[in-house]
Amino acid sequence: MTDLPRKPPAKKLGLVIDLDTCVGCHACAVNCKEWNAGGFAAPLSDTDPYGADPDGVWFNRIHSFETGTGSTGRTVHFPRSCLHCDNALCVTVCPTGASYKREEDGIVLVDEDRCIGCKLCSWACAYGAREYDVSEGVMKKCTLCVDRIYNENIPEAQRVPACVATCPVSARHFGDLADPASEVSRLVAERGGRELMPELGYAPVNRYLPPRAPTSRGESLTPTVTSVESKFLQWVDRLLS
Amino acid sequence: MHPAYSVIFFTTASGAGYGILFLAGVLALVDRLPLSGWFSWPLFVVGLGLVSAGLLSSLLHLGHPERFLKALTQWRSSWLSREGVLAIVGFGPAGLFALGWLFVIDDTRDIGWFMEVLAVATAALSAVTVYATSMIYASLKPIPQWHRRDVSLGYLTLGLATGALLVNALGALTATTTHLVPAIAVAALLVGALVKLSYWNALRRLAPRVTAASAIGAATGTSVRLLDPPHTEPNFLQKEMGYRVARKHADKLRRIALVLGFVVPLAAVLVSFATVGPLTAFLAVVAAVSGVAGIAVERWLFFAEATHTVTLYYGETAV
Amino acid sequence: MRTPSIETSPPVSDQVKETTCYMCACRCGIRVHLKDGQIRYIEGNPDHPVNKGVLCGKGSAGIMKQHSPAKLRKPLKRVGERGKGALVEIEWDEALEIATGWLSEIRRTDPKKLAFFTGRDQSQALTGWWATQFGTLNYAAHGGFCSVNMAAAGLYTMGGSFWEFGEPDWDRTRYFMMFGVAEDHASNPIKIGLGKIKAAGAKFVSVNPVRTGYSAIADDWVGIRPGTDGLFIASLIRELLLADKVDFTYLARYTNAGWLVIQDPGHADDGLIARDSAGRPQCWDLAIGGLGDALDAAARPALVGERRLADGRAAVPVFELLARRFLDDAFAPEAIAETTGVPPATTRRIAAELAHAAFAEEIVIDQPWTDFAGRRHDRMVGRPVSFHAMRGISAHSNGFHTCRSLHVLQALLGSIDCPGGWRYKPPYPKAVPPAVLPTGPAAAPGEPLKGPPLGFPRGPQDLLVDDDGTPQRLDKAFSWDAPLAAHGMMHMVIRNAWAGDPYPIDTLFMFMANMSWNSAMNTTETMAMLTDKDPATGEYRIPHIIYSDAFYSEMVAYADLVLPDTTYLERWDCISLLDRPISEADGPADSIRQPVVAPDRDVRPFQDVLIDIGARLGLPGLVDDGGNARYPGGLRDYMMFHERKPGIGMLAGWRGDGSGQGTGAPNPDQIDRYIANGCFWFDEIPAEARFFRNVNQAYRAYGERMGFLDTAEPVIVQLYSETLQRFRLAAMGHGAKQPPDSERERILTYFDPLPLWYMPFEEARVDRTAFPLHALTQRPMIMYHSWDSQNAWQRQILGSNRLYMARALAEKLGVADDGWVWVHSHHGRIRVQVRLMDGVNPDTVWTWNAIGKRRGTWGLDADAHEATQGFLLNHLISDVLPDDAHANADPVTGQAAWFDLRVRIEKASDAEARESWPQFEPLPGTEVRASVPAVLKYGAGFRKAS
Numbered sequence A: 001m002t003d004l005p006r007k008p009p010a011k012k013l014g015l016v017i018d019l020d021t022c023v024g025c026h027a028c029a030v031n032c033k034e035w036n037a038g039g040f041a042a043p044l045s046d047t048d049p050y051g052a053d054p055d056g057v058w059f060n061r062i063h064s065f066e067t068g069t070g071s072t073g074r075t076v077h078f079p080r081s082c083l084h085c086d087n088a089l090c091v092t093v094c095p096t097g098a099s100y101k102r103e104e105d106g107i108v109l110v111d112e113d114r115c116i117g118c119k120l121c122s123w124a125c126a127y128g129a130r131e132y133d134v135s136e137g138v139m140k141k142c143t144l145c146v147d148r149i150y151n152e153n154i155p156e157a158q159r160v161p162a163c164v165a166t167c168p169v170s171a172r173h174f175g176d177l178a179d180p181a182s183e184v185s186r187l188v189a190e191r192g193g194r195e196l197m198p199e200l201g202y203a204p205v206n207r208y209l210p211p212r213a214p215t216s217r218g219e220s221l222t223p224t225v226t227s228v229e230s231k232f233l234q235w236v237d238r239l240l241s
Numbered sequence B: 001m002h003p004a005y006s007v008i009f010f011t012t013a014s015g016a017g018y019g020i021l022f023l024a025g026v027l028a029l030v031d032r033l034p035l036s037g038w039f040s041w042p043l044f045v046v047g048l049g050l051v052s053a054g055l056l057s058s059l060l061h062l063g064h065p066e067r068f069l070k071a072l073t074q075w076r077s078s079w080l081s082r083e084g085v086l087a088i089v090g091f092g093p094a095g096l097f098a099l100g101w102l103f104v105i106d107d108t109r110d111i112g113w114f115m116e117v118l119a120v121a122t123a124a125l126s127a128v129t130v131y132a133t134s135m136i137y138a139s140l141k142p143i144p145q146w147h148r149r150d151v152s153l154g155y156l157t158l159g160l161a162t163g164a165l166l167v168n169a170l171g172a173l174t175a176t177t178t179h180l181v182p183a184i185a186v187a188a189l190l191v192g193a194l195v196k197l198s199y200w201n202a203l204r205r206l207a208p209r210v211t212a213a214s215a216i217g218a219a220t221g222t223s224v225r226l227l228d229p230p231h232t233e234p235n236f237l238q239k240e241m242g243y244r245v246a247r248k249h250a251d252k253l254r255r256i257a258l259v260l261g262f263v264v265p266l267a268a269v270l271v272s273f274a275t276v277g278p279l280t281a282f283l284a285v286v287a288a289v290s291g292v293a294g295i296a297v298e299r300w301l302f303f304a305e306a307t308h309t310v311t312l313y314y315g316e317t318a319v
Numbered sequence C: 001m002r003t004p005s006i007e008t009s010p011p012v013s014d015q016v017k018e019t020t021c022y023m024c025a026c027r028c029g030i031r032v033h034l035k036d037g038q039i040r041y042i043e044g045n046p047d048h049p050v051n052k053g054v055l056c057g058k059g060s061a062g063i064m065k066q067h068s069p070a071k072l073r074k075p076l077k078r079v080g081e082r083g084k085g086a087l088v089e090i091e092w093d094e095a096l097e098i099a100t101g102w103l104s105e106i107r108r109t110d111p112k113k114l115a116f117f118t119g120r121d122q123s124q125a126l127t128g129w130w131a132t133q134f135g136t137l138n139y140a141a142h143g144g145f146c147s148v149n150m151a152a153a154g155l156y157t158m159g160g161s162f163w164e165f166g167e168p169d170w171d172r173t174r175y176f177m178m179f180g181v182a183e184d185h186a187s188n189p190i191k192i193g194l195g196k197i198k199a200a201g202a203k204f205v206s207v208n209p210v211r212t213g214y215s216a217i218a219d220d221w222v223g224i225r226p227g228t229d230g231l232f233i234a235s236l237i238r239e240l241l242l243a244d245k246v247d248f249t250y251l252a253r254y255t256n257a258g259w260l261v262i263q264d265p266g267h268a269d270d271g272l273i274a275r276d277s278a279g280r281p282q283c284w285d286l287a288i289g290g291l292g293d294a295l296d297a298a299a300r301p302a303l304v305g306e307r308r309l310a311d312g313r314a315a316v317p318v319f320e321l322l323a324r325r326f327l328d329d330a331f332a333p334e335a336i337a338e339t340t341g342v343p344p345a346t347t348r349r350i351a352a353e354l355a356h357a358a359f360a361e362e363i364v365i366d367q368p369w370t371d372f373a374g375r376r377h378d379r380m381v382g383r384p385v386s387f388h389a390m391r392g393i394s395a396h397s398n399g400f401h402t403c404r405s406l407h408v409l410q411a412l413l414g415s416i417d418c419p420g421g422w423r424y425k426p427p428y429p430k431a432v433p434p435a436v437l438p439t440g441p442a443a444a445p446g447e448p449l450k451g452p453p454l455g456f457p458r459g460p461q462d463l464l465v466d467d468d469g470t471p472q473r474l475d476k477a478f479s480w481d482a483p484l485a486a487h488g489m490m491h492m493v494i495r496n497a498w499a500g501d502p503y504p505i506d507t508l509f510m511f512m513a514n515m516s517w518n519s520a521m522n523t524t525e526t527m528a529m530l531t532d533k534d535p536a537t538g539e540y541r542i543p544h545i546i547y548s549d550a551f552y553s554e555m556v557a558y559a560d561l562v563l564p565d566t567t568y569l570e571r572w573d574c575i576s577l578l579d580r581p582i583s584e585a586d587g588p589a590d591s592i593r594q595p596v597v598a599p600d601r602d603v604r605p606f607q608d609v610l611i612d613i614g615a616r617l618g619l620p621g622l623v624d625d626g627g628n629a630r631y632p633g634g635l636r637d638y639m640m641f642h643e644r645k646p647g648i649g650m651l652a653g654w655r656g657d658g659s660g661q662g663t664g665a666p667n668p669d670q671i672d673r674y675i676a677n678g679c680f681w682f683d684e685i686p687a688e689a690r691f692f693r694n695v696n697q698a699y700r701a702y703g704e705r706m707g708f709l710d711t712a713e714p715v716i717v718q719l720y721s722e723t724l725q726r727f728r729l730a731a732m733g734h735g736a737k738q739p740p741d742s743e744r745e746r747i748l749t750y751f752d753p754l755p756l757w758y759m760p761f762e763e764a765r766v767d768r769t770a771f772p773l774h775a776l777t778q779r780p781m782i783m784y785h786s787w788d789s790q791n792a793w794q795r796q797i798l799g800s801n802r803l804y805m806a807r808a809l810a811e812k813l814g815v816a817d818d819g820w821v822w823v824h825s826h827h828g829r830i831r832v833q834v835r836l837m838d839g840v841n842p843d844t845v846w847t848w849n850a851i852g853k854r855r856g857t858w859g860l861d862a863d864a865h866e867a868t869q870g871f872l873l874n875h876l877i878s879d880v881l882p883d884d885a886h887a888n889a890d891p892v893t894g895q896a897a898w899f900d901l902r903v904r905i906e907k908a909s910d911a912e913a914r915e916s917w918p919q920f921e922p923l924p925g926t927e928v929r930a931s932v933p934a935v936l937k938y939g940a941g942f943r944k945a946s
């Protein structure tokens, strides 16, 4: 089943992340860790947790970049997780069929019981979205919170990925990118949502909204006088009349 | 990419092993495979041994080796799966061929149609398996140094070359050499050297395809610098794919690989054409040892010089 | 191809408990999911007014705090030398006997010999009251080194302030300016607000030397040079005045711009407000062409022009003085450009944008309202420019005046508590200043204080000094050193206690403050003072130290008695309106914490212990007439039954029979009502009372009902501060209480009734060529002070810190990323690793705050990078000024001037490039921590379970 769905999935669930509003707070990363530590891919092991080289399984990691220079310079916080590619090489290279893309919604998952831990999928992912759990010997990754978004035990309104629900600035949006009418598709259209590394042809589903160019508003002020004293004289007339 | 010794050993060993089996098959077909047990016993033991050792070492480095059978299921899309299937299937004809040769055949001129079929199958499957191995790497788009045609060519020729050098040494030691084997070795080495030199040249001139700007969705041409990695200590990705070999260091290793892997064996084998007896054996052994060592170094470079697009998220500006 | 069927509807948990997060002081509402008694998941409470369902990175890591190996397990008693960490576990009975032993003796002899100081806690309503009952004036929380400049400047100007006491109208503002904020207490609310601003396409300007976090998403980043915001703001004000882009009507009605200031040099009332016999402020009323009541509805106060008072003396309106101050050419955009590093064009553009947003983008809410003077307005007109500022301007020695300038700017734009502007959070606005005075020593041992220890002096008469000027408080708050130290001066407590200046104490009792590490200035000497002995007696100079912590922090080793606290998920807590409120602009709110998991250790909630100790001491209010404990149920009882004044208690919701809001008799069901409501209470203010609350009649009525008001008068914005002038007059030789001659000059200069700018003290006093750079710290969004290095998840994200500097500077020094350098200040030096960046002011270096840890603390391995690579800037920061004994603080409020630090940087030799320096003797915390796994697999159990 490591072949990709023959016809592209009817639904393409994914994330749209707004780089213009992401403040790099890591809330989505930790909340993701917290939800998934006990969820579909549990546990998300942490090695040497209190030592000199702590390392762990995280499905979502926040990088900080500086782009441009001078007046166009900008600090960009960049959350990175699985993009649930339509053309997912991580799936096709998998020898066991553990790595697969769901037909119904396009979510890319790992079936841990089939995984032999060969790590080839992590080499095949251009985006570094595969997370190898050394102590479990299997590959893990962002599940798009498949155990939340359809979960009848969760109030309808909260059936979104943990990272989306928790983002304090609402920089993360979840929805069906195959549906042009969806909120996420609208955002992508309006804000020129970007595909990452298009040249590699993975056809990722997730999109990133680029930072907006700053706008200046208001015409420059024109002092009504030139000297301070004349200002007072002017006020005497203007304010006392 | 991190040059893990397991993969280096696996690819070099199984490459050489399949080279030997391939030659065994071919030589048998053209009546040039010596019958002497002194020659053929070690030949098949070493050939099949190297192949098994290689497979075993890669198997042991899996997170769940006990599930290896599952890895045979996805041959429709996965080169790794195909390699596994071919390797296992390959043991059949190769094994029977070895048994036949060691216990049944008594006349090289007429080995019978059944043995001929086995010889063909052994040679063919060996070649295809090595090709499959090479395609595991060549199919990885995120690694420009691997995602190329000449990668397979390299694996095939170098597998054959190392195999030939080993067979040649064996022949020389057991005084059963024909001129054909060293000739094949020389040819394979020459082609291999050409492939490798052009590959290394290509890497030098390799124009980066993907930039950090493209990796984070910034407008093309925007300069992008990493300010902070997501975590303070390196993670699995950085340890696995963040490996960087200094250009100076790489150049030195290329020279070493070239000398050990090609120049020395070529020289030794060519000279050995003019020699006889122990000296020939000595030269053949030198050629084999040096060749295998050189190819191991070449393999180390193959990994160390490979860069992965994920490094764009950790400070690289273009890959 | 087949898709394996997977369980997409697993039960999340078998139990959900709502409570309040305390991974930081923002106090968001959380839902804790429990599965087989273990915490499965913590999420934000969607109904909660503070966080509306979101949860930050710290809050999301709560599970790992609950499982921290650094948790203290039992009371500890020091057995060896202080500071070595030689502690033995003892029973609670013994611990409480020791504590009550020391404390009862102090209370019997000299109560002020107990210094009770608290840090990160949010229970000052209880701790402050406890100190009052005990009878010691030596009480304060951490506000003095935190952001008292911000609080005081606002409270002395408009009866409210930034910090947690107000917020921008996130939904309506069109232009938002943020000064010196990295994270702030309102972590989630600010982020939620910024999200709204972005969604609405409003403009966001961040003034900050560093372009990270919030500043990273600003539409406009002004990389100002530290300590110069006052100049920048003054220049904006000047531009607005010159272009008449100020709201004259607002100024005349709701500020003291039209009040007449007596011009009578040399006399005791020079510079005070001219008042009539009834004490009402006078203006020159253009309506009648003569003197009039400035607060009268009919009055049209003149804003300029010198006038004659009834007694013939000269007087000028406040506005004229203000305008003369700010129109000074020294504040011209060109004139400030070099000092501030802000290009003139930028200053001009921002001034123009402010004016445009305020006056051209004016917004209107169709809601009639009536102001204090009875003027009926048929709509609420908003000037949608809003501001927020925090420690970036307040943690400088010129911070008080800079904050005041900012409030003056708000007032000039007529944008205070208006739609789209900055808004008060109830119970604010309060009187200017709030009607609480600091209280002096108790009349006699055993007596409670007559009032709360902390307050807001209105003049020299309210200072806590003896006739010879000697400070009465240990920290010298409310003395001539820092007259308006409204939050106390915790940063001076250890030094003064050690020096016995103004007097020696017996017991230093601290709660939730890592005072031997990241919350101390001059760290190295502070540790020495804590362990220093008097050679004569061989006794410690600070005889007893009691400390309550929940974790093995750097401070634990310096206590003689350690009272181990619970975690925030294991106890009751009260987030009271009497403390730092969690209110929203639209209405007051308070909340509680309820235990959601049981402690697995022999620990007790500190507040229960404090109430217990109080009862054992027989403190008034804590025992009944029979001498029995009044709150046997600890804090839970206290929350419900304690009354500050009749009808006013810790919690404002569901009082009396349950219908009482704000005021009402104690209600035994109150806690249950809170729990049923998600552990919080929120009351939405009526529409008519929701804006202009300092002068809105409807709000005055509402506030009256709620018990929020501390004055019957309207809260008029004080552009000109009469209070400050009173101190000045004292310095000029008027009045009974006058500063010692040594302090006169200081008071004269810094108690200017109008905002002014001066160079921060350290910069002014050190050789600026020897120390050419500013050095700052920032709050990392993912870490709360020193708390979180113990957290297995958070420490992966930020496990060690670097010193960030401009690329150009690094190239000059010849260092690359991760290269090692020495950083020198006038006070000390540290060795650290650098990181290069572009988005930083060229004269500034900075690092993340409180990441560096001492070896052997916080449940970490001895080689953890927090200790080997991490570092504190605190080692470089002196607690006193370079060339005199004054605190390294603001001269008005005593606010610690953390960000005045100046440094020089040199490349470290290769031999030194190994480890951060200084390294202190490791503490034995690693040996005594709970066992830690080599691999942490939290959650594995849940998967099997489901």
Ligand SMILES: Nc1nc2c(c(=O)[nH]1)N[C@H]1C(S)=C(S)[C@@H](COP(=O)(O)OP(=O)(O)OC[C@H]3O[C@@H](n4cnc5c(=O)[nH]c(N)nc54)[C@H](O)[C@@H]3O)O[C@H]1N2
Pocket (backbone or CB within 6 Å): C119, C120, C142, C145, C146, C147, C511, C512, C513, C514, C515, C518, C519, C520, C548, C549, C550, C551, C552, C553, C554, C555, C565, C566, C567, C568, C606, C777, C784, C785, C786, C787, C849, C873, C874, C898
């Ligand atoms: N260089 C530099 N230094 C600074 C600052 C700066 O900007 N730069 N900022 C200053 C400011 S504003 C502040 S407020 C201070 C903050 O400094 P502190 O007020 O000292 O805050 P922390 O050190 O974070 O926490 C104090 C202690 O609280 C303990 N604690 C945590 N949870 C609990 C609990 O539930 N119960 C009990 N009993 N204890 C608990 C922790 O273990 C820790 O030891 O730092 C100041 N220091």
Ligand SMILES: Nc1nc2c(c(=O)[nH]1)N[C@H]1C(S)=C(S)[C@@H](COP(=O)(O)OP(=O)(O)OC[C@H]3O[C@@H](n4cnc5c(=O)[nH]c(N)nc54)[C@H](O)[C@@H]3O)O[C@H]1N2
Pocket (backbone or CB within 6 Å): C024, C025, C146, C147, C179, C180, C181, C182, C183, C184, C185, C186, C187, C207, C208, C209, C210, C224, C225, C226, C227, C228, C229, C389, C390, C391, C392, C393, C396, C776, C777, C778, C779, C780, C781, C782, C783, C784, C785, C846, C899
């Ligand atoms: N995540 C997290 N949140 C916290 C805390 C925490 O430790 N972690 N601590 C809490 C506490 S106790 C407090 S007091 C608040 C403090 O909240 P903040 O006020 O945000 O405190 P700092 O992080 O010190 O941020 C100071 C900011 O001012 C900038 N700055 C420094 N000097 C100047 C200057 O001269 N001018 C200008 N314009 N900017 C300047 C610095 O670059 C920095 O961005 O945060 C609270 N919230």
Ligand code: SF4
Pocket (backbone or CB within 6 Å): A021, A022, A023, A024, A025, A026, A027, A028, A029, A062, A077, A079, A166, A167, A168, A169, A170, A171, A172
């Ligand atoms: S939670 Fe939101 S703002 Fe914070 S890092 Fe994630 S995406 Fe960015």
Ligand code: SF4
Pocket (backbone or CB within 6 Å): A081, A082, A083, A084, A085, A088, A089, A090, A091, A108, A124, A125, A126, A127, A128, A129, A130, A141, A202, A204
């Ligand atoms: S991002 Fe990587 S892991 Fe995710 S689908 Fe694409 S290739 Fe696979």
Ligand code: SF4
Pocket (backbone or CB within 6 Å): A093, A094, A095, A096, A097, A098, A099, A110, A114, A115, A116, A117, A118, A119, A120, A121, A122, A138, A139
């Ligand atoms: S690691 Fe697991 S999922 Fe990845 S390719 Fe190997 S078997 Fe497939």
Ligand code: SF4
Pocket (backbone or CB within 6 Å): A031, A032, A033, A035, A036, A059, A060, A081, A082, A141, A142, A143, A144, A145, A161, A162, A163, A164
């Ligand atoms: S979708 Fe779920 S799994 Fe994926 S990053 Fe967000 S929280 Fe993590």
Ligand code: SF4
Pocket (backbone or CB within 6 Å): C021, C022, C023, C024, C025, C026, C027, C028, C051, C054, C055, C056, C057, C058, C059, C060, C187, C188
């Ligand atoms: S902001 Fe503070 S209180 Fe709110 S969730 Fe984060 S840590 Fe908890």
Ligand SMILES: [Mo]
Pocket (backbone or CB within 6 Å): C142, C145, C146, C147
């Ligand atoms: Mo603070």
